Amino acid sequence: MKIRKKARYVDPGLCNACEECAKVCPVVKPDEFQMGLSSRKAIYIPFPQAVPCSYILNMDDCLGNNPIACGKCADVCEKKAIDYDDQDEIIEREVGAIIVAIGMDVYDPTEMDEYGYTRFENVITSMEFERLICAGGPTAGHFVRPSDHERPKRIGFIQCVGSRNPKIGRPYCSNICCMNTVKDTLLLADHYPDTDNYVFYQDIRAFGKSFEDMFQRSKEAGTKFIRGLPGDIEEDPETRKLTITVENTTSGRLERHELDMVVLSVGVVPPKDRDKVSGLLTLSKTSDGFFMESHPKLKPVDAPTRGVFFAGFCEAPKDIKDSVCQAGATASRAGALLNAGEISVEAITSRIDEEACTQCGLCAAVCPYGAIIWRKGEPAVVVEAACAGCGACGATCQFGAITMRHFTDEQLIAQVRAVLAENPQDKVFVFACNWCSYAGGDMAGISRMQYPTTNRVIRTMCSARVSEEMVLEAFRCGAPAVLVSGCHYADCHYINANRQTVKRMQRLWNKLDKAGVRPERLQLEWISAAEGQKFAKVMRQMEEIRETVTMEEIEHTKQALKPKPKKKAPKSKEAAAAAS
Amino acid sequence: MAEVTTETFRCMMCGHEYQEKVEKGEDKERSCPKCRSNSIWHLKKKRPAKE
Numbered sequence: 001m002k003i004r005k006k007a008r009y010v011d012p013g014l015c016n017a018c019e020e021c022a023k024v025c026p027v028v029k030p031d032e033f034q035m036g037l038s039s040r041k042a043i044y045i046p047f048p049q050a051v052p053c054s055y056i057l058n059m060d061d062c063l064g065n066n067p068i069a070c071g072k073c074a075d076v077c078e079k080k081a082i083d084y085d086d087q088d089e090i091i092e093r094e095v096g097a098i099i100v101a102i103g104m105d106v107y108d109p110t111e112m113d114e115y116g117y118t119r120f121e122n123v124i125t126s127m128e129f130e131r132l133i134c135a136g137g138p139t140a141g142h143f144v145r146p147s148d149h150e151r152p153k154r155i156g157f158i159q160c161v162g163s164r165n166p167k168i169g170r171p172y173c174s175n176i177c178c179m180n181t182v183k184d185t186l187l188l189a190d191h192y193p194d195t196d197n198y199v200f201y202q203d204i205r206a207f208g209k210s211f212e213d214m215f216q217r218s219k220e221a222g223t224k225f226i227r228g229l230p231g232d233i234e235e236d237p238e239t240r241k242l243t244i245t246v247e248n249t250t251s252g253r254l255e256r257h258e259l260d261m262v263v264l265s266v267g268v269v270p271p272k273d274r275d276k277v278s279g280l281l282t283l284s285k286t287s288d289g290f291f292m293e294s295h296p297k298l299k300p301v302d303a304p305t306r307g308v309f310f311a312g313f314c315e316a317p318k319d320i321k322d323s324v325c326q327a328g329a330t331a332s333r334a335g336a337l338l339n340a341g342e343i344s345v346e347a348i349t350s351r352i353d354e355e356a357c358t359q360c361g362l363c364a365a366v367c368p369y370g371a372i373i374w375r376k377g378e379p380a381v382v383v384e385a386a387c388a389g390c391g392a393c394g395a396t397c398q399f400g401a402i403t404m405r406h407f408t409d410e411q412l413i414a415q416v417r418a419v420l421a422e423n424p425q426d427k428v429f430v431f432a433c434n435w436c437s438y439a440g441g442d443m444a445g446i447s448r449m450q451y452p453t454t455n456r457v458i459r460t461m462c463s464a465r466v467s468e469e470m471v472l473e474a475f476r477c478g479a480p481a482v483l484v485s486g487c488h489y490a491d492c493h494y495i496n497a498n499r500q501t502v503k504r505m506q507r508l509w510n511k512l513d514k515a516g517v518r519p520e521r522l523q524l525e526w527i528s529a530a531e532g533q534k535f536a537k538v539m540r541q542m543e544e545i546r547e548t549v550t551m552e553e554i555e556h557t558k559q560a561l562k563p564k565p566k567k568k569a570p571k572s573k574e575a576a577a578a579a580s
Numbered sequence: 581m582a583e584v585t586t587e588t589f590r591c592m593m594c595g596h597e598y599q600e601k602v603e604k605g606e607d608k609e610r611s612c613p614k615c616r617s618n619s620i621w622h623l624k625k626k627r628p629a630k631e
Binding site for chain 1: 592607608620
């Protein structure tokens with residue numbers, strides 16, 4: 001792997017953090033670490049506990065580079081540690097495992113105009129609160145209102161800003177905000193016992209060790225917890241006091257509270273660099289946008305791509321303790337992989353027949369793991385250690401060059417023919433993926449759910465393994481209705497292989513329509529392992545479809561979908577030349 | 581800004597036909613707004629025949 005080490009423009013080995021450079025630097029910029037509540041220079045130490053404790057120069061802000069117009073910092077640096085010509089360094093490393101711990105970003109509340117974050121100076125976020133009350137913050141720990149630098153006496157905290165809100169596309173709980181607010185109220189009670197604190201919430205989630213105790217201590221310290229989220233905030237232009245209107249859902253009354261300051265307890269969002277990392281390591285995301293683990297219970301720190309592990313927020317919102325636990329587990333998993341000396345590969349992997357391969361590269365394009373290497377003019381090659389066995393490549397290859405071990409085309413077609421050998425008109429044919437839909441069928445069974453007995457299920461590892469030919473063969477064998485089912489988008493066990501299923505289904509519907517076959521006879525459903533009820537419902541619907549199909553229709557379908565003589569695989573120029 | 585087009589879809593379970601805005605390159609699980617089925621056929625616009 002290649003790592004870009006960004007240029008610091010200051011040699012950390014020489015810099016002794018004497019501060020002389022920052023004193024003479026004429027550039028003043030908002031300090032990102034202090035949430036813009038104070039300023040920094042173009043040359044600065046990013047935050048007080050930075051390691052190494054040496055200055056860095058932000059070249060985007062510096063005047064000294066383009067053209068050399070300033071250079072004051074270099075002039076005063078006795079150690080000659082400043083180098084304007086410093087360059088980014090590319091470091092190459094061979095690694096056996098990668099741990100993804102890219103953290104998270106904080107929700108920006110500017111879009112929630114009802115809370116007036118952009119309109120009222122005394123509405124701040126919980127991150128800004130953190131800086132204001134911190135001894136190393138811009139006010140040296142003196143908690144003051146931004147508008148007049150007076151100490152606020154009545155402070156309101158609004159919970160779930162950017163969390164548990166489907167309207168703004170963030171339905172998930174950010175996990176940390178409730179306890180962060182409880183901690184903040186305790187800090188205020190400790191520093192300023194005469195302050196009145198109000199917390200407006202929809203639920204307080206104090207589920208960790210000692211968290212309930214902290215919550216009770218906050219209540220005992222006088223914090224008023226009001227169940228209900230405010231609908232509006234108004235500001236008195238003279239006093240800059242804020243009035244909150246809220247429906248207290250415990251008492252059922254509409255309340256108005258006059259406050260000096262409002263703190264928005266903002267949630268967390270997936271990191272902005274998530275897509276870049278996701279593309280590099282072929283990782284998938286959940287519907288919330290955080291990275292998806294290989295299995296939520298059995299492999300909670302493993303990525304679906306082998307040798308990649310997660311730690312911390314990038315996988316899901318969690319507090320410090322859980323992050324530390326996950327980091328420990330991740331280190332152990334990575335250590336076990338590296339120390340084993342050998343790796344065991346999946347039994348179900350694909351194999352490419354070099355002779356039959358037409359070098360088209362389609363298989364490499366659909367592989368969600370990047371496990372197929374293809375170069376123009378050369379047959380594709382499978383990296384077995386990286387192949388997870390979804391079978392998307394096998395179903396995509398039109399020339400029979402790819403064999404999926406244990407789920408070969410011949411085996412699956414034979415199953416289709418065997419199932420439909422007798423009285424096919426009485427059967428609903430189902431392709432179900434191993435991880436979700438097949439397990440959904442099991443769930444329906446063990447839950448004793450009632451559904452028609454006409455369905456016949458064939459299991460494949462992924463719905464992406466079901467080729468067009470398999471579906472057409474089922475119709476040719478007389479199946480009145482065919483269902484292809486797989487995992488929901490966010491649950492696909494092979495990163496995003498089931499997107500290939502969707503593309504294939506679109507082609508099949510077009511094909512059936514063109515051939516004069518009712519496309520409704522082919523259905524697609526995403527059924528998770530927990531959706532036994534949905535499985536039963538879909539089976540009932542499929543039976544209704546089956547009942548509408550006549551024998552004449554089945555006979556017509558058999559004729560309309562008769563296979564055409566196979567076209568010869570076009571050979572590449574190089575292969576043809578070699579053969580002659 | 582990603583390109584957004586209005587596309588037509590048909591539910592293969594209930595036959596409901598509807599239009600939805602589609603962002604180029606979006607990755608979204610589709611379901612019928614009427615019956616929640618996932619059998620959604622993307623009806624592509626037919627190209628006008630060449631004269």
